[in-house]
Amino acid sequence: MRTAFINTLNDxxxxxxxxxxxxxxxxxxxxxxxxRRFPERYVNVGVAEQNMTGIAAGLAASxxxxxxxxxxxxPVMRCLEQIRNDVCYHNLNVRIVAVGGGLxxxxxGYAHHAMEDLAVMRVLPNMTTLAPGDPVETELxxxxxxxxPGPCYLRxxxxxxxxxxxxxxxVQIGKAISLRQGSDGTLIxxxxxxxxxxxxxxxxxxxxxxVTVLSMPSLSPLDKDAILTAAKETGKIITVEDHGLGGLGxxxxxxxxxxxxxxxxxxxxxxxxxxxxxxxxxxxxxxxGITESGIIAAMLSLSES
Amino acid sequence: MKSQRRLPAAQFAAKIRAxxxxxxxxxxxxxxxxSLSMADILSVLYTGVLRVDPGDPDWPERDRLIVSxxxxxxxxxxxxxxxxxxxxxxxxxxxxxxxKLMGHVSHHVPGVEVSTGSLGHGLPIGCGMALxxxxxxxxxxxxxxxxxxxxxxxxxxxxxxxxxxxxxxxLVVIVDYNKIQSFxxxxxxxxxxxxxxxxxxxxxxxxxxxxxxxxxxxxxLSRVPFEPGKPSVIxxxxxxGKGVSFMENSLVWHYRFPDKDQLSKALQDVELPS
Numbered sequence: 001m002r003t004a005f006i007n008t009l010n011d012x013x014x015x016x017x018x019x020x021x022x023x024x025x026x027x028x029x030x031x032x033x034x035x036r037r038f039p040e041r042y043v044n045v046g047v048a049e050q051n052m053t054g055i056a057a058g059l060a061a062s063x064x065x066x067x068x069x070x071x072x073x074x075p076v077m078r079c080l081e082q083i084r085n086d087v088c089y090h091n092l093n094v095r096i097v098a099v100g101g102g103l104x105x106x107x108x109g110y111a112h113h114a115m116e117d118l119a120v121m122r123v124l125p126n127m128t129t130l131a132p133g134d135p136v137e138t139e140l141x142x143x144x145x146x147x148x149p150g151p152c153y154l155r156x157x158x159x160x161x162x163x164x165x166x167x168x169x170x171v172q173i174g175k176a177i178s179l180r181q182g183s184d185g186t187l188i189x190x191x192x193x194x195x196x197x198x199x200x201x202x203x204x205x206x207x208x209x210x211v212t213v214l215s216m217p218s219l220s221p222l223d224k225d226a227i228l229t230a231a232k233e234t235g236k237i238i239t240v241e242d243h244g245l246g247g248l249g250x251x252x253x254x255x256x257x258x259x260x261x262x263x264x265x266x267x268x269x270x271x272x273x274x275x276x277x278x279x280x281x282x283x284x285x286x287x288x289g290i291t292e293s294g295i296i297a298a299m300l301s302l303s304e305s
Numbered sequence: 306m307k308s309q310r311r312l313p314a315a316q317f318a319a320k321i322r323a324x325x326x327x328x329x330x331x332x333x334x335x336x337x338x339x340s341l342s343m344a345d346i347l348s349v350l351y352t353g354v355l356r357v358d359p360g361d362p363d364w365p366e367r368d369r370l371i372v373s374x375x376x377x378x379x380x381x382x383x384x385x386x387x388x389x390x391x392x393x394x395x396x397x398x399x400x401x402x403x404x405k406l407m408g409h410v411s412h413h414v415p416g417v418e419v420s421t422g423s424l425g426h427g428l429p430i431g432c433g434m435a436l437x438x439x440x441x442x443x444x445x446x447x448x449x450x451x452x453x454x455x456x457x458x459x460x461x462x463x464x465x466x467x468x469x470x471x472x473x474x475x476l477v478v479i480v481d482y483n484k485i486q487s488f489x490x491x492x493x494x495x496x497x498x499x500x501x502x503x504x505x506x507x508x509x510x511x512x513x514x515x516x517x518x519x520x521x522x523x524x525x526l527s528r529v530p531f532e533p534g535k536p537s538v539i540x541x542x543x544x545x546g547k548g549v550s551f552m553e554n555s556l557v558w559h560y561r562f563p564d565k566d567q568l569s570k571a572l573q574d575v576e577l578p579s
Contacts, residue, residue, distance in 0.1 A: 040440050043471070051429040051463035058433020061419070082460070086426055090412060090419065 001156040001192070002030050002099045004135035008142040009067065013038050016146065020059055024049050024070040030099075031069060049074050053082035053094070060092035065146060072100040072114040076121065076153070083151070088124045091150045096121075101131060101191055102242025102270075104158040106281040110274040113284075114155070118190070119246025121153040122220040128152040128173055129219040131243075133194030134164040137217050140171035148173060157192040164194050164215075174218050176226035182210030185236035185264075185299055188227070190216045190248040193240045193290060200295035209299070219251055227255045231263040236302045240295055242285060244270040264305060266298040314519045315577060317387055318348035322548050322575040324383035324396050330568045332400035334408060338546040338558035340380035342483040342516070343372075343450060346541055347384040349522040350448065359389040362415050366445050369418050369434050373427025374452035374481065375410040382406050382414060390416035425458025427451065428478065432464045435476040435536075446529065448477045454486025457495050462507075469508035474530035478509075478538040481516065483545040485556055504538045516541025548575045 010033055013019040020041040021034045035042040041064075045052040049070060056066040068075050075096050076083070087094045098114060105112035122129040128148055132138040138156060145152040169177045176188070180201050189197040194215050201213045212234055214226060231237055237256070241248040249267025256263050270288040285291065322344050329337045355368045372381050379399060386393045391414070398404040405413050409422030418434075421427050431449040438445055455461065468476050482500065484491050491497055504511045510531035514521040522541070529537045545559070546552030549571040563571055 043436070045467060046463070046470075048463035048467070050425075050460040051432065051467055054426060054429020054460065054464065055433035055436060055467070057419075058430040058435070059437050060433075061430070062434055062437035064437060081423055082426065082429070085420065085423055086430055 001132065001135050001138040001161050002159055004138040005097065005142050005154070005156055006030050006033060008139045010034055010037060012143065012146055013041065016065070017041070018063065018065045019146070020064045020066045022052050022056055022066060022068045024052050024068070024074055026070045026074070049078040050082050053079040054086055056094045057082070057086035057090065057092050060087070060094050061090065065093045065095070067095045067097055069097045069099070072098055072105060072112045073117060074098075076114075076117045080120065084124055087151045088126050091126045093150065095145050095152045095154060097154045097156065099156045100158050101155040102157070103281045103284045104192070106284050107278050109278070113275065115244040115270050116246065117155060118219055118241075118243045118248070119250070122247070122251065126150040127220060130173065130217050131155040131191035131219065132217045133189060133191060133215040134161055136163055136165040136168065137171055137177070137215065140169070141173070141217060144171065144173050155191065161192055162195055164198055171217070174221035174223060176223040177215040177217070178212065179215060180211065180213040182212045183234060184209045184211055185238065185302065186212040186214060186230035186234045187295065188214045188216050188230070188237060188239045188248065188252060190219060190241045191243065193242050196290070196292055196295065197240055200292045203292065203296060204299065211299075216248060219248060222251050222255070224255050227252055228259055228261070231256060231259065231261045236264040236299070237266075238295060238298050238302070239267045239269070240290060241269055242290060244272055264302040266302055268294055268298060314345075314348045314352045314523070317352050317384075318344050318519070319575055319577045320387055321348065321380055321383035323572055324386070324393070325379040326549070326563060326568055326571045326575065328379040328383070328396055328399040329562045330565075331397060333562050334379065334400055335560045335562065336376040337379070337562065338485070338552055338555065339374060339452065339483070340377045341547045341549060341552065342543040342545050343374070343377055343481045344380050344548065345517045345519060345522060346450060346479055346481060347380060349519055349526060351384050351388045353523060354526045355448070356445065359416065362390060366443060368445050369431070369447045371418055371421070371427040371431050371447070371449045372410050373421050373424065373449055374455055375421030378406070378408060378410045381410050381417070385414065385416040388416070424452070424455040425460040428461050428464040431476060432467050432473065435468070435473040436471060438475055439471070439473055446475045446477060448479065450479045450481060452486070453480060453482045453484065453491050453497055454494070456480070456497055465504070465507045465509070468536040472534045473536045474532070474534050476536040477526070477529045478536070480538065480540050481543050482540055483543040485545045485554065485559070487559055489556065500540050504540070508535065509538045510535040511538045511540060513540045513542065516543035517547055550574050
């Protein structure tokens with residue numbers, strides 16, 4: 001996803017001189033190409049995320065569209081008050097980009113695990129919160145945020161995520177993307193778990209269960225209509241995400257709880273339990289039940305209830 | 306020439322001090338001491354230094370002023386009203402229900418660049434504004450007023466490292482060094498001395514002045530940058546509560562507001578001798 005992001009950003013910056021990129025001394029082998037091509041609009045601010053975010057606000061207040069880039073929680077939590085007060089309150093065109101969403105930096109340990117970022121960002125005023133599901137969504141959302149007024153958060157995976165979309169989807173901020181249509185239930189995914197949802201859907205199909213799969217890269221604004229339509233048409237909703245409480249599952253629950261619909265609902269998300277041992281992304285994600293078999297088990301339990 | 310320019314600044318300072326005292330009296334608000342300590346700094350900025358147009362607050366080439374010590378809101382609003390950004394009558398509505406004039410500096414008020422109130426935010430934003438102007442070779446300057454207690458915030462020191470690295474000589478910091486922070490004397494909480502040596506070590510060009518001497522303020526602010534290629538810092542030695550005899554150098558006036566009798570005495574203190 002990060003490759004799709006930087007290639008797209010370079011392409012946009014070629015034609016739009018409002019676009020700046022700030023990094024917090026991270027982004028080795030990713031951001032250098034931007035720095036070489038647009039040195040007047042690139043700054044490595046050093047290991048200083050609070051200052052990076054304040055600088056981004058100052059640049060944006062001067063008419064720029066400013067991307068801040070770092071790993072996992074660093075551009076989000078380390079400088080959360082700068083995001084809240086300086087960026088969101090002033091409704092400035094700052095785009096915060098975090099690579100390593102979820103447990104993508106598995107072995108690196110809890111400091112590098114982004115498990116709460118979406119929960120924090122989606123509640124901020126004016127903030128558009130996005131977690132693309134694959135490199136195709138990454139490219140299209142990177143383009144979409146350019147002219148989006150106000151702040152945006154773009155939460156990416158790392159490198160090497162599979163392409164899920166076989167055709168170029170219609171990606172719009174605030175809209176779900178439908179990848180499969182079914183009638184027995186709906187899987188909704190945010191971020192890099194989209195591939196898992198699609199695999200689970202294929203397995204269901206093999207045993208005669210047809211499910212809708214929605215990619216929901218936009219957590220705020222949220223496509224409430226798509227959630228309600230899925231609830232009415234399929235009766236069962238399972239959410240899956242590489243994130244803890246407060247993300248997609250909570251957002252969908254907020255919509256369902258006030259809908260008056262009696263929807264069978266199973267949110268799959270990380271427990272609020274930091275890693276205590278080293279592990280790969282797959283191993284750690286599995287320990288939270290975010291797996292194909294976890295999705296299948298959730299569907300079976302909804303069918304029994 | 307110099308004496309001609311000092312008079313308006315002195316009158317301006319007397320007026321905004323009186324406004325500020327009335328505002329905290331009416332609204333039972335805190336922070337009068339911190340407001341009075343930067344009254345003279347603001348007066349010199351708004352009567353001669355800042356290239357701004359109150360009729361066109363968004364003029365792209367205006368100088369930017371960020372008051373990072375956002376709790377000094379009353380004196381900032383008073384200065385903006387006296388400079389013509391909005392009617393002086395608004396000041397009486399400070400902190401009233403529905404007023405634009407919130408208790409900490411708000412960008413919803415004409416003439417305010419950025420909202421502040423949580424300390425340590427202004428200088429990073431100022432760096433961004435200065436960087437934009439610097440890279441595009443625009444003529445405007447960015448002024449940031451910091452409190453001394455605010456320098457406890459680590460975010461400032463990230464920005465203090467950044468500005469000389471990028472040769473932001475269009476950036477000017479003024480430290481309102483009144484020696485008293487919210488809960489005690491600066492030297493007893495986190496001592497900032499030697500203040501100029503700290504900034505010099507970070508490759509800023511520093512100047513210490515008396516922050517209530519209008520001539521020194523005018524002289525310092527009119528010759529920034531002090532050195533080409535370096536950001537400038539003016540360490541303005543000030544007195545918390547300056548101008549009101551019973552408020553000077555007193556911690557309680559970070560919190561307390563004057564009652565009717567105290568207001569009357571304070572207004573006499575800040576009046577210019579006729």
